[in-house]
Amino acid sequence: MRATQVVIDLVALRHNLACARAAAPDSRILAAIKANGYGHGMLRVARALEDADGFGVACLAEAIQLREAGISQPIVLLEGFFGADELEAIARHRVIPAIHNMTQLELLEQARLPQPLAVWLKVDSGMHRLGFPLAQAQEAWRRLAACPGVAEVVGCMTHLANADNLDDRFTVEQITAFRQHTAGLPGQRSIANSAALLGWPDSHTDWVRPGIMLYGVSPLLGGRGAQHGLRPVMTLRSELIAVTRLRRGDAVGYGGAFVCPEDMTVGVVAAGYGDGYPRHVANGVPVLVNGRRAPLVGRVSMDMLTVDLRGQPDARPGDAVVLWGEGLPVEEIAEHAGTIPYELLCRVMPRVDAVESGA
Numbered sequence: 001m002r003a004t005q006v007v008i009d010l011v012a013l014r015h016n017l018a019c020a021r022a023a024a025p026d027s028r029i030l031a032a033i034k035a036n037g038y039g040h041g042m043l044r045v046a047r048a049l050e051d052a053d054g055f056g057v058a059c060l061a062e063a064i065q066l067r068e069a070g071i072s073q074p075i076v077l078l079e080g081f082f083g084a085d086e087l088e089a090i091a092r093h094r095v096i097p098a099i100h101n102m103t104q105l106e107l108l109e110q111a112r113l114p115q116p117l118a119v120w121l122k123v124d125s126g127m128h129r130l131g132f133p134l135a136q137a138q139e140a141w142r143r144l145a146a147c148p149g150v151a152e153v154v155g156c157m158t159h160l161a162n163a164d165n166l167d168d169r170f171t172v173e174q175i176t177a178f179r180q181h182t183a184g185l186p187g188q189r190s191i192a193n194s195a196a197l198l199g200w201p202d203s204h205t206d207w208v209r210p211g212i213m214l215y216g217v218s219p220l221l222g223g224r225g226a227q228h229g230l231r232p233v234m235t236l237r238s239e240l241i242a243v244t245r246l247r248r249g250d251a252v253g254y255g256g257a258f259v260c261p262e263d264m265t266v267g268v269v270a271a272g273y274g275d276g277y278p279r280h281v282a283n284g285v286p287v288l289v290n291g292r293r294a295p296l297v298g299r300v301s302m303d304m305l306t307v308d309l310r311g312q313p314d315a316r317p318g319d320a321v322v323l324w325g326e327g328l329p330v331e332e333i334a335e336h337a338g339t340i341p342y343e344l345l346c347r348v349m350p351r352v353d354a355v356e357s358g359a
């Protein structure tokens with residue numbers, strides 16, 4: 001059997017939730033589990049995080065999947081609904097949409113629903129992606145509260161654009177503006193993603209909304225999960241399937257992108273971009289072979305990649321390989337690939353089986 005798997009460490013996941021609680025002890029936690037739980041398996045993550053106070057997802061289908069699996073906590077649609085045809089199911093499944101623009105508000109005002117909904121009001125405090133402009137927050141609130149389809153406006157939320165950079169004062173501006181423009185409105189407040197939860201305590205309000213940190217990954221630029229006491233949840237692992245002795249001048253893989261500078265041993269790992277390993281990594285990105293770092297050489301193929309085994313001449317086919325996770329931070333691989341850890345985690349391909357550890 002092909003050995004390529006992701007191991008999902010549920011003990012680490014719960015530990016990371018406890019870290020989020022410790023960092024924001026007075027806030028309730030809305031765990032972001034959209035995009036299949038950042039690639040970790042949404043239902044698995046929701047079940048393991050039974051202590052979370054609620055879950056944040058990107059669409060109704062995700063919410064219904066959670067309800068049908070018996071998840072009973074509040075579920076928030078972070079982008080609200082995409083069409084009025086979703087409203088009845090949203091109400092029936094007790095899902096809470098974030099209402100972020102005038103189109104959604106008007107559809108809600110016109111809807112005739114068998115049961116009214118709870119909603120969040122989403123305000124744009126400067127990210128300029130979703131949310132009512134600050135100057136319209138009070139009016140949007142009044143209209144929502146007056147809407148027959150709305151049972152309760154839970155509160156106001158906003159999202160931060162630059163919280164991952166602790167030197168960027170824009171976060172302070174966003175927090176201040178949000179507080180000023182929502183002052184006096186009843187209900188709860190929610191501002192913080194993982195980066196704000198760990199880096200900007202002023203953003204801790206009634207609810208915090210951590211995602212990436214729950215999976216053990218640092219949300220801060222250049223950071224590593226371990227610096228915050230977090231533990232990696234996903235380990236992408238595989239095996240060596242060939243170990244080859246090559247001569248000086250031999251070229252390895254497609255395009256002959258790596259040429260052996262001396263006689264050397266090269267290992268072939270059964271993992272490639274068809275599994276979600278990034279093809280565009282810089283040469284030399286580390287791979288763990290038997291727990292020790294070996295540099296990747298040559299181009300990543302669909303099903304395989306090659307590593308320089310000069311440091312481990314005794315390596316054999318069948319030896320254990322880790323592409324990221326335990327012992328090799330995904331943050332480091334993302335830096336080599338010119339992307340962010342979020343992307344690597346959520347694009348692990350369906351052919352990669354997941355096994356749970358620490359259940």
Ligand SMILES: *Cc1c(COP(=O)(O)O)cnc(C)c1O
Binds near residue numbers: 192209210
């Ligand atoms: C995804 C998401 C989060 C979580 O962000 P992280 O950076 O993963 O902590 C929080 N809030 C909203 C609105 C989101 O869409």
